[in-house]
Amino acid sequence: MSLAITILLVLFVVLLVIDIPIAFVLAAVTVVAAWALGYEQVLVTVASDMASGPESFTLLAIPFFILAGELLGAGGQARRLIDFASALVGRFPGGLAWVNTLTCMLFGAISGSAAAAVSSIGGTLIPEMNRKGYDRDFNIALTTSSATTGLLIPPSNVMIVYAVSMGNVSIAKLFMAGIIPGVLVGLMLMVISYVVSRKKGIVQGSTTSESVIKSGLMALPSLMLVVLVLGGIMAGIFTPTEASAIAVVWAFLLAVVFFREVKIVELKGIIYRAAKTTAVVLLLVAASRAMSQFLTTEQIPQMCSAALIGMSENPVVIILTINVLLLIVGIFMDMTPAVLIFTPILAPVTAALGIDPVHFGIIMITNLCIGLCTPPVGTCLFVGCSVGKGNIARVSRAMIPFYIAMIIALMLISFFEEISLWLPNTFG
Amino acid sequence: MKKTSSNIISSSILGVLLICIILAIVSRSQNLPDRGTLKCAHSLPANHPVHQGIEFMGQRLEEISDGKMKLVIFPSGQMGDETRCIEQVQRGSLAMTKTSTAPMGNFVSLMKVFSLPYLFDDADHFWEVLEGEIGQELLQRLSVRDNGKESGFTGLGYFDSGSRNFYATEPIRTPADMVGKKFRVMRDPVAMDLVEALGGSPTPIPWGELYTALKQGVVDGAENNPPSITSSKHSEICKHLTLDAHSRIPDMVVVSDRVWKRLSAQEQQWLKQAMIEATEYQRKLWVEATQKSLKAMEQDGVSILTVDTTPYRDACKPVIKKYATGDIKDVYDRIRATRK
Amino acid sequence: MQSLNRILHAILTWFSIGVFTILIIDVVLGVGSRYLVGNQIRWTEELATFLLVWLVFCGAAIAYRDNAHLGINLLMTKLHPGAAKKLRIVALIIVLFFTLAVMVVGGIQLTMERLHFGQMMSTLGIQKAWLYLSVPFSGTFIALFNIEMLINTIQSKTEGSADA
Numbered sequence: 007m008s009l010a011i012t013i014l015l016v017l018f019v020v021l022l023v024i025d026i027p028i029a030f031v032l033a034a035v036t037v038v039a040a041w042a043l044g045y046e047q048v049l050v051t052v053a054s055d056m057a058s059g060p061e062s063f064t065l066l067a068i069p070f071f072i073l074a075g076e077l078l079g080a081g082g083q084a085r086r087l088i089d090f091a092s093a094l095v096g097r098f099p100g101g102l103a104w105v106n107t108l109t110c111m112l113f114g115a116i117s118g119s120a121a122a123a124v125s126s127i128g129g130t131l132i133p134e135m136n137r138k139g140y141d142r143d144f145n146i147a148l149t150t151s152s153a154t155t156g157l158l159i160p161p162s163n164v165m166i167v168y169a170v171s172m173g174n175v176s177i178a179k180l181f182m183a184g185i186i187p188g189v190l191v192g193l194m195l196m197v198i199s200y201v202v203s204r205k206k207g208i209v210q211g212s213t214t215s216e217s218v219i220k221s222g223l224m225a226l227p228s229l230m231l232v233v234l235v236l237g238g239i240m241a242g243i244f245t246p247t248e249a250s251a252i253a254v255v256w257a258f259l260l261a262v263v264f265f266r267e268v269k270i271v272e273l274k275g276i277i278y279r280a281a282k283t284t285a286v287v288l289l290l291v292a293a294s295r296a297m298s299q300f301l302t303t304e305q306i307p308q309m310c311s312a313a314l315i316g317m318s319e320n321p322v323v324i325i326l327t328i329n330v331l332l333l334i335v336g337i338f339m340d341m342t343p344a345v346l347i348f349t350p351i352l353a354p355v356t357a358a359l360g361i362d363p364v365h366f367g368i369i370m371i372t373n374l375c376i377g378l379c380t381p382p383v384g385t386c387l388f389v390g391c392s393v394g395k396g397n398i399a400r401v402s403r404a405m406i407p408f409y410i411a412m413i414i415a416l417m418l419i420s421f422f423e424e425i426s427l428w429l430p431n432t433f434g
Numbered sequence: 435m436k437k438t439s440s441n442i443i444s445s446s447i448l449g450v451l452l453i454c455i456i457l458a459i460v461s462r463s464q465n466l467p468d469r470g471t472l473k474c475a476h477s478l479p480a481n482h483p484v485h486q487g488i489e490f491m492g493q494r495l496e497e498i499s500d501g502k503m504k505l506v507i508f509p510s511g512q513m514g515d516e517t518r519c520i521e522q523v524q525r526g527s528l529a530m531t532k533t534s535t536a537p538m539g540n541f542v543s544l545m546k547v548f549s550l551p552y553l554f555d556d557a558d559h560f561w562e563v564l565e566g567e568i569g570q571e572l573l574q575r576l577s578v579r580d581n582g583k584e585s586g587f588t589g590l591g592y593f594d595s596g597s598r599n600f601y602a603t604e605p606i607r608t609p610a611d612m613v614g615k616k617f618r619v620m621r622d623p624v625a626m627d628l629v630e631a632l633g634g635s636p637t638p639i640p641w642g643e644l645y646t647a648l649k650q651g652v653v654d655g656a657e658n659n660p661p662s663i664t665s666s667k668h669s670e671i672c673k674h675l676t677l678d679a680h681s682r683i684p685d686m687v688v689v690s691d692r693v694w695k696r697l698s699a700q701e702q703q704w705l706k707q708a709m710i711e712a713t714e715y716q717r718k719l720w721v722e723a724t725q726k727s728l729k730a731m732e733q734d735g736v737s738i739l740t741v742d743t744t745p746y747r748d749a750c751k752p753v754i755k756k757y758a759t760g761d762i763k764d765v766y767d768r769i770r771a772t773r774k
Numbered sequence: 775m776q777s778l779n780r781i782l783h784a785i786l787t788w789f790s791i792g793v794f795t796i797l798i799i800d801v802v803l804g805v806g807s808r809y810l811v812g813n814q815i816r817w818t819e820e821l822a823t824f825l826l827v828w829l830v831f832c833g834a835a836i837a838y839r840d841n842a843h844l845g846i847n848l849l850m851t852k853l854h855p856g857a858a859k860k861l862r863i864v865a866l867i868i869v870l871f872f873t874l875a876v877m878v879v880g881g882i883q884l885t886m887e888r889l890h891f892g893q894m895m896s897t898l899g900i901q902k903a904w905l906y907l908s909v910p911f912s913g914t915f916i917a918l919f920n921i922e923m924l925i926n927t928i929q930s931k932t933e934g935s936a937d938a
């Protein structure tokens with residue numbers, strides 16, 4: 007047992023070092039570890055786990071938002087949006103970075119999926135921010151971390167998963183509890199952007215009311231996209247997943263029909279790029295699924311937590327231990343399986359400490375949000391690196407200040423329950 | 435980097451790779467499959483009466499077999515949804531699963547009979563049939579597909595799954611109230627036709643997206659059994675439940691044939707015994723859970739409507755006619771005949 | 775090999791573009807039918823996930839030839855070209871072995887297994903095997919592209935600077 011796990015870890019590192027793509031590494035080490043443990047039908051099991059990874063309607067938001075982003079970028083619509091944003095906030099150091107974070111939070115307020123946020127916002131904003139002089143790795147790191155706020159700001163798919171596996175938690179309360187923590191994380195990220203941009207001296211010059219109005223008018227059609235998507239979801243015309251397809255149609259109409267900035271022949275290249283980016287991300291989802299199924303079957307999460315929990319009786323130490331555990335889990339596991347597996351394991355521990363299950367849910371999700379941005383298994387990071395065409399190792403380095411910001415927010419959220427509970431207790 | 439240090443690094447990487455492969459071979463030779471430990475996965479949360487029923491089954495199995503057999507249970511869809519679990523049971527990588535008979539219809543089409551509306555008159559009728567000759571016969575026939583080939587699993591027994599009822603953001607008193615409203619249904623043609631026959635628009639939405647879809651009004655309602663309505667928190671949004679009991683789709687526990695054939699007669703017997711005891715236990719839990727969830731809904735301000743089901747039954751007749759053909763019709767008629 | 779793969783790559787590209795386009799039409803059709811016809815077309819949701827799986831696996835093969843899959847690019851660029859070439863060959867062989875074993879052999883076994891059990895997709899009315907066929911399909915292409923890379927790497931000159 008432990009021998010197989012050692013093999014898994016060592017092989018993992020070695021294969022990553024010799025530059026085998028992460029998706030292949032994840033699936034290959036799973037095969038070897040399962041085989042070493044005497045599993046039968048290892049090949050067909052891993053093949054089937056991989057195929058079922060992307061077999062999900064909810065994941066459709068990823069290809070659609072990626073494609074919509076490509077269309078807006080190719081047609082110049084994205085540029086107009088950024089010009090408008092620049093006109094508004096360009097004179098502040100890191101102004102565009104703030105726009106990025108705020109857009110992510112706004113998107114988070116309508117969508118429950120962080121990966122969709124990275125693909126939709128990253129696909130349009132990252133290339134334009136590069137153009138405006140921001141560092142590519144910084145832009146990707148910023149978008150990746152900002153997008154996770156959408157999981158704390160309601161609605162949030164993962165909160166529903168948590169509430170259902172916890173049992174006695176109201177989703178409505180959980181949603182309300184996530185608002186302040188989500189905004190808090192967003193603010194922390196904006197502070198980091200300000201500091202980093204100021205150090206690098208990125209300012210785009212002054213703002214005149216004339217330039218604001220002019221660029222605002224130019225950006226109006228693409229702003230309509232936001233209105234359409236937001237409005238459609240809030241009016242209950244379509245689900246957030248379906249909204250992503252509607253976004254593609256609108257982006258297509260803007261770029262090809264109304265503005266004619268994209269010729270029909272260019273569509274081939276656009277769809278091709280979007281298909282490739284989609285495949286890169288979702289193959290990683292597929293391979294992570296295979297590994298996560300293996301870890302679950304071997305009950306490794308349970309063993310890890312059993313080893314950690316119960317080391318101390320001091321509540322502060324226990325909460326810190328849980329945070330460390332969940333951060334480590336987040337490094338290696340995707341969010342949904344982690345919530346499914348750890349909620350029932352940790353619930354009795356936190357209940358004994360008297361932690362409100364709503365508060366604990368926010369702690370858990372904040373932790374796993376950080377995990378979404380770390381290699382080797384981090385869906386948001388993967389999406390960010392593929393839409394922003396970045397290198398994982400370099401982007402991870404650029405993530406460090408953002409990790410620190412998120413961990414500070416996590417500590418505040420963990421030890422001051424009012425941050426989560428004040429809203430639901432006051433208005434719930 | 436210098437040539438020599440590069441060569442040292444690359445050689446040590448190759449060395450580590452080689453050691454990993456050797457260790458994997460050594461490890462595999464030492465790891466023999468443990469016949470007595472059965473992996474069982476299902477898609478319901480750990481606080482669900484079905485999970486508790488399976489846990490009880492594991493407990494009893496360990497006791498009856500004197501510790502020689504036990505269950506390792508993976509709840510909450512950790513191993514995937516019901517269809518995925520059935521696939522893994524056929525493959526033998528999972529020993530057991532609990533599944534509704536609805537997805538089972540894609541594997542053994544005879545199971546579609548259970549999806550037919552108003553097949554059973556009430557809970558008593560339901561259990562009378564399942565525990566009687568027909569229920570046991572269907573359990574046997576689960577091992578065989580339409581073309582006579584093996585299905586890959588052995589039916590072990592049934593669990594209670596209550597009756598499915600409509601719940602919505604507005605009150606549904608008669609089928610006429612369903613007209614123009616969108617109801618989420620399972621990805622099951624019978625369920626879709628059922629909603630359509632009653633006048634509603636069937637909308638397939640993934641279960642995980644349903645809470646948000648109800649909240650934002652993409653759909654106006656859905657249908658399920660009371661414990662699932664509360665455990666999924668949909669009762670936070672839908673304040674009207676109509677007890678029309680349009681279907682009673684049983685849950686069943688199936689064992690992989692690959693695993694089943696490896697067990698000794700004694701071990702198979704232990705498993706069967708544990709299942710019988712678990713069914714009895716789970717039935718009690720289910721009744722309690724249903725009452726509890728109805729009570730919880732009432733406290734949450736959900737209006738619970740008891741309706742005359744006659745117009746519902748009448749509207750459903752074309753659906754029955756459409757799907758009750760061949761073997762399904764034969765079983766349908768026999769089940770109906772027990773109460774006519 | 776190279777010219778064959780170029781053709782295969784082009785075929786895959788057009789295939790993925792086709793799948794993607796149908797996917798968009800399908801989801802829009804699902805939403806549209808809900809409002810225009812009143813009843814959502816039943817198979818749109820299941821077809822969408824079916825097409826997504828195909829899109830992912832076809833795209834994965836394209837991305838493989840384009841070197842677009844994400845890796846941790848840390849050590850290899852710093853190594854001496856000779857050592858790097860040796861490791862690159864090992865890495866390619868490992869990926870080839872994995873692809874043949876899991877995606878091609880495992881994928882074919884998976885498809886055959888589903889055909890054997892005759893599992894149906896509920897609303898599409900076709901066998902589930904058609905979904906799983908995407909895995910060996912993609913694996914075959916990845917293996918072919920991999921062999922091409924392997925040949926190129928072995929033939930590449932290592933004296934001088936490391937190739938990108």
Ligand code: NA
Nearest residue numbers: 114156159161
């Ligand atoms: Na959100």
Ligand code: NA
Nearest residue numbers: 336337377383
């Ligand atoms: Na991670």
